[in-house]
Amino acid sequence: MSNEAILHDHQTGTHDLGHAHEHHHHETFITKYVFSQDHKMIAKQFLITGMVWAIIGGLFSVIFRLQLGYPESTFPWLEDFLGHWAKGGKLDPEFYYSLVTMHGTVLVFFVLTAGLSGTFSNFLIPLQVGARDMASPFLNMLSYWFFFTASVVMMASLFVQTGPASGGWTIYPPLSALGEASEGSKIGMDLWLISMSLFIINALLGGLNYITTVLNMRTKGMSMTRMPLTMWAFFFTAILGVLSFPVLLSGSILLLFDRNLGTSFYLSDIVINGKILPNEGGSPILFQHLFWFLGHPEVYIIILPAMGIASEVMSINSRKPIFGYMAMVGSLFAITALAFVVWAHHMFVTGLNPFLGSFFVLLTLLIAVPSAIKVFNWLTTLWRGNIRFSPGMLFAIGFVSLFISGGLTGVFLGNSALDIHLHDTYFIIAHFHIVMGVAGMFGMFAGLYHWFPKMYGRYLNNTLAYIHFWVTMVGSYLIFWPMHYEGLAGMPRRYYDFTNWESFKMFAGLNQFISFVSIIVFAAQLLFVFNFFYSIFKGRKVTTLNPWGAASLEWSTPIRPGHGNWPGEIPEVHRWAYDYGKDGRDFIPQTEPVGEDESKH
Amino acid sequence: MNDFFLIAIVVMVFLLIFQIAKASEYVSVLKGEEKSRKQTNRINGFFLIAFLIFGLIGAWWCNHLYYGKTLFPQGSASLEGENIDTMLWISIAVCGVVFLITQVLLFWFSFKYQESDTRKAFYFTHNNKLELLWTGVPAIVLTVLVVFGLKYWFKFTGDAPKDSxxxxxxxxxxxxxxxxxxxxxxxxxxxxxxxxxxxxxxxxxxxxxxxxxxxxxxxxxxxxxxxxxxxxxxxxxxxxxxxxxxxxxxxxxxxxxxxxxxxxxxxxxxxxxxxxxxxxxxxxxxxxxxxxxxxxxxxxxxxxxxxxxxxxxxxxxxxxxxxxxxxxxxxxxxxxxxxxxxxxxxxxxxxxxx
Known part of the structure; x- marks a missing residue:
């Protein structure tokens, strides 16, 4: 019997609120796959759009790594793809900067924000708190379509004559404000700003929905402290986004004004190409404050969901409760709160008042405390467990390893005295790629391998998964670990070519090695993409309701849940989500009432 | 023509990997999922500990190759920069210790506590003393780093000497x-x-x-x-x-x-x-x-x-x-x-x- 049939069978019996959704089930292709209001379908839309962007953004990095690794070579096939951006097979410097900018923008926002939090918040929140759907399925659908529109605009900017934005993903004015300053600051920059504004609307609509659903739609018995840590992570992520994204929106709009309406918010005392601009009194630093007021919380918007997913996957596969649940929630809260008051650590060398800077040093290094709590709690979760190395689990372990490695270099950079030397060198590239980029991707992969069976009712191929994990794990360290040394030599980031620099040209061999490894790692990701799409249609079928033996609520739904998630009434919850290995039992699902002789914790 | 061969080889490698992956899935179904899961579990457990060992050797080797190319062997060319180098060494020492302890524990625990029929997972939900310990110690260590960092920071962000x-x-x-x-x-x-x-x-x-x-x-x-x-x-x-x-x-x-x-x-x-x-x-x-x-x-x-x-x-x-x-x-x-x-x-x- 299909799930749809199950749903209809129960329609007459149940009368809860969520029931209203179950009546319009004569779905067409359009309402089921395109303008769907089912949170699970929207999650898949976010995921697949995110994957498309991940491939594009990753490919960009491969192309600019070619230039960095082989600055003397030409690649004639590049001209076939890129036309006048790669005349004679040699990347144009202007386009190199476009690639760098787009790689950053796409990966940070479109992949690791929309693709990660958009996918898993949508998919998991209703399933894990016990709701039929999001608080507002319509806004949720709208949220995706704003993301889609943002994607279309950003994609269009790749095809304009003057090229996409090229001022770095942080788009600092005046470079981004003046078309005379660079080709990418012409129409490409306007498209970037419009696309990001649409993206911010998507993030706000999504975030408000996530917050409301977590606060209001929890099933009976699901108190806040019984929620899986994924829920807490998505909840705090949404709060971060809702409070900080509007600031970037205002910053972007002011920049649009400066570009097109002759205002001077960010511009003052500028002579460009011999032309004296009339703008006076603006401050380029104002933009940096506005940008980083989102920009810093943004990195936690990326990493908190990954933390939540890693916690969940680790506990399940260790067959052991997560250690220090309340401390985990507390540290998520502490990170969320601190995320708002550390933004100026990106601006230590802008001429920021040193006294003001010292507060940002203190607050920044404070974040290391909740981060340390999380790491030690993960380690203790593994301790005396009975660990199954499912692909999701391996990625969760890899996540913790990367989070440690990248987190510790944050202690260097957050200390303003050291930041003076390390700022804008390869050290910072190594730092944020490990702790945010790759760790964020690892969190995403952990989630995908773990919840793929719930999403599609099939498994991913395990062998491909293990190959994918090991190539990515080894490759990530090979790429980013040696970059610390380049950074310690003062090698600046965002350089097209180092061969004319007496101070930096000694790393040519290393650059070549890094480029070579990054191509292999990129190929391994294609293997994953192939595995993903192949397994949707041809993967081994899931035959049991709860393949991982997990205690949380989503595994109490049918193998392929329909719109509404549970065919009958939504189950009632009686305990937290981490009763693994209790009283000699492998696990106790959240739906099971607490027995009389059960031990307390 | 060269490009064409390169693409062909890449595609062949992909197909080969895919065929192996398909075949191993069939084998695992035939062998019984429980049994093949335990087998891959042992393999991955071994890989994890090998990753730790080779990773640490690799980190040492990387240092051996590239330390000489950083700016530190030649020393800071400015008096103020000496403080930055000192600060860097303090940070490397502190973070290095934390890095070693946590990474070794992570991979060692993963290896040691891999699934075994003879062990039951230990139901261990929280321990206030332990958690206070690893809240307190990082807080103290970071305070030391902040104090040193800010001391130097104020020194060279202060006013330049009059005779500059x-x-x-x-x-x-x-x-x-x-x-x-x-x-x-x-x-x-x-x-x-x-x-x-x-x-x-x-x-x-x-x-x-x-x-x-x-x-x-x-x-x-x-x-x-x-x-x-x-x-x-x-x-x-x-x-x-x-x-x-x-x-x-x-x-x-x-x-x-x-x-x-x-x-x-x-x-x-x-x-x-x-x-x-x-x-x-x-x-x-x-x-x-x-x-x-x-x-x-x-x-x-x-x-x-x-x-x-x-x-x-x-x-x-x-x-x-x-x-x-x-x-x-x-x-x-x-x-x-x-x-x-x-x-x-x-x-x-x-x-x-x-």
Missing amino acids: QVIEITGHQFDWEFRYPGKDGVLGKKNYKLTDAANRNPLGVDWADDASHDDIHVGHIMHAVVGKPIKLVINSQDVIHDVGLPHFRMKMDAVPGIPTTLWFTPKWTTEEMKVRTGNTNFVYEISCDQICGKGHFSMKGIIIIESQQEFDKWIAGEKPEYYKAFPDRDPNRGPVPKTDSTSTAVKPVAMATK
């Missing part, structure tokens, strides 16, 4: 210009609206200010005296640039409309550094460290650190910009005007290093 040589550095796409205050020790006023490159005033100096009349302008190459504090007054004419001085461990943005400052005391002359680094081509380079457009990667300045005598000799040969702009007002005007060597034109790097 003031030099103004101005960035524009994609080069650096320098201005020395001349005998009066005061830089003439500027107004960006007076900028007029065609009439020898690319920096927008207000010639009506008498202080500007003895100011010396040079492009691309800056001279300074060893052992004497240098105070840079940093400007930008167009977009944000950054004065990056890796050898001196210093860095400061050049922001249009908002002048910034930076000071340091060079320890070694350029010639001494050639000996110290064993590189006869050594030069102190100013790298632009803030993306500023398509020429960002080529926006280079040169600093020549020399003895007081050499510096005095050099500056005596430079004519104030005012007299170059208005040759008729030059009291020392000779019959043949000196050829211009210090305008905004970029000198080849080879010349700068002599």
